[in-house]
Amino acid sequence: MPSAALAIKDSAxxxxxxxxxxxxxxxxxxxxxxxxxxxxPITGYVFRMLGDYDSALDVSQExxxxxxxxxxxxxxxxxxxxxxxxxxxxxxxxxxxxxPAVQQSLETxxxxxxxxxxxxxxxxxxxxxxxxxxxxxxxxxxxxxLPAAYRELILLRHAQDLSYDEIADVTGLPLGTxxxxxxxxxxxxxxxxxxxGFTGI
Amino acid sequence: MKETSAxxxxxxxxxxxxxxxxxxxxxxVELALEMHxxxxxxxxxxxxxxxxxLLALSDTLEREAPIxxxxxxxxxxxxxxxxxxxxxxxxxxxxSAFLIGGLLLLxxxxxxxxxxxxxxxxTLAIExxxxxxxxxxxVAADLLYAIAAMFRSILQTxxxxxxFTYIAISLAIVLLIYFGSRSLRRYLRTPGA
Numbered sequence: 029m030p031s032a033a034l035a036i037k038d039s040a041x042x043x044x045x046x047x048x049x050x051x052x053x054x055x056x057x058x059x060x061x062x063x064x065x066x067x068x069p070i071t072g073y074v075f076r077m078l079g080d081y082d083s084a085l086d087v088s089q090e091x092x093x094x095x096x097x098x099x100x101x102x103x104x105x106x107x108x109x110x111x112x113x114x115x116x117x118x119x120x121x122x123x124x125x126x127x128p129a130v131q132q133s134l135e136t137x138x139x140x141x142x143x144x145x146x147x148x149x150x151x152x153x154x155x156x157x158x159x160x161x162x163x164x165x166x167x168x169x170x171x172x173x174l175p176a177a178y179r180e181l182i183l184l185r186h187a188q189d190l191s192y193d194e195i196a197d198v199t200g201l202p203l204g205t206x207x208x209x210x211x212x213x214x215x216x217x218x219x220x221x222x223x224x225g226f227t228g229i
Numbered sequence: 230m231k232e233t234s235a236x237x238x239x240x241x242x243x244x245x246x247x248x249x250x251x252x253x254x255x256x257x258v259e260l261a262l263e264m265h266x267x268x269x270x271x272x273x274x275x276x277x278x279x280x281x282x283l284l285a286l287s288d289t290l291e292r293e294a295p296i297x298x299x300x301x302x303x304x305x306x307x308x309x310x311x312x313x314x315x316x317x318x319x320x321x322x323x324x325s326a327f328l329i330g331g332l333l334l335l336x337x338x339x340x341x342x343x344x345x346x347x348x349x350x351x352t353l354a355i356e357x358x359x360x361x362x363x364x365x366x367x368v369a370a371d372l373l374y375a376i377a378a379m380f381r382s383i384l385q386t387x388x389x390x391x392x393f394t395y396i397a398i399s400l401a402i403v404l405l406i407y408f409g410s411r412s413l414r415r416y417l418r419t420p421g422a
Contacts, residue, residue: 060307067303075296084296089306096310167289185251186283187290192253211247218282 044108052099059099063092066109069188070116076183077120079172087123091116106197113188113198117180124176170220178213185210241269246276250283325417329410340366369405373398 042061050058070091075084094115102111171179184190184198192210196203245262248254254262266272299305339362380397 056307056311059310060303063303063306067298067306071298071302072296081296085299085302089309092306093310093313097313163285164289164292167286171290182286183290186287189287189291192248192251207248207253208244210251211244214247214279214283214286215243217286218278221282 045104048099048102048108051096059096062095066112067092070112073113073183073188074116074120076168076171076187077176077180078123083123083127087119088116091119094119107194110190110194110197113184113190113194117184117198120180121176166221166224166226170217170224173220174213174216178209178216181206181210182213182217241272241275243275243279246272246279247283250276250280325414326410328417329413332413333406333410336362336365339363373401376401 044062044065047058047062047065051062067088071084071088074087074091075081078084078087091112095112098115102108106114171182174182180199181195184195190198192203192206195201195206195210199206201209242262242265245254245258249259249262266276339359377394377398381394
């Protein structure tokens with residue numbers, strides 16, 4: 029038990045930069061560890077951007093292949109996470125451009141709540157928990173209804189916890205635009221909640 | 230920046246409040262906003278509303294996205310990345326290019342040897358190689374003659390024929406080597422892919 033905990037701690041202590049160096053040196057386990065570290069956040073981000081499970085897996089795979097092929101071009105002036113999100117951002121935008129239908133379905137709300145099923149816990153929950161999970165379902169729905177340009181800022185800020193500077197690096201937007209768009213995206217979300225009859229927001 | 234901050238008067242700045250909650254305001258703007266907040270009930274309420282909403286938002290979105298990864302996802306990503314070589318695998322590609330270049334050079338040397346007879350004192354095996362090489366070269370040369378003849382018959386112009394033939398022949402050689410090495414490389418790579 030303690031040795032397992034120690035091993036986990038050890039693997040966390042290795043920085044992304046060291047893993048990048050390992051991968052460039054041709055060590056397969058270096059890249060594998062990078063994938064392990066980022067597969068969930070990246071796939072989650074892409075999934076929330078695209079709203080489609082299969083596309084999210086495909087695009088995430090593309091992202092990691094791109095990462096692998098450009099590792100030698102990675103410069104440590106950016107955080108590795110910023111860099112990989114930038115690649116994921118570009119891949120997601122590309123995908124939406126190539127498949128305008130996906131974009132369409134994102135802008136309008138889909139009537140069958142497929143995501144609700146995945147979101148809600150399977151076992152019946154007490155009143156408070158249910159209220160909370162309803163909240164979550166609602167938030168996920170509203171995020172999906174946002175225009176893509178707003179949605180990505182909301183996701184990068186609130187789901188991935190990036191700073192304004194990092195968001196600017198990822199999206200290529202000026203800092204002022206990040207601040208302004210994020211504000212407007214939040215306002216839009218609040219309005220949507222009020223329209224849906226959620227008060228006290 | 231500093232001048233404006235001293236008398237920075239906000240007109241109930243909802244956008245600044247949003248950035249303030251994120252901790253993304255410059256120190257002087259932050260100070261000015263805090264001063265404004267002490268005297269403005271509307272903005273204080275706005276701050277509280279936004280804060281509550283953003284906390285709920287982060288609380289929901291920071292959880293893992295509702296997505297299950299297939300069991301073999303990591304493995305298949307790694308394998309795929311490594312087979313779709315382009316950046317990191319430069320070295321491998323380069324070495325295969327060297328190999329092909331070397332083979333071509335050897336073939337050329339063998340061919341030259343077969344014409345000049347330099348290699349005649351060598352062993353039987355080498356002579357066989359020479360014969361093979363020269364046969365290849367003869368076939369290639371015949372092909373080139375045929376191509377040149379075709380071109381010549383197509384272009385009957387008197388003035389350009391000689392020069393054109395040379396150009397056509399050299400072009401054909403270059404193309405032959407290029408496509409030959411390409412298909413050879415593709416052939417060499419297929420078992421690994």
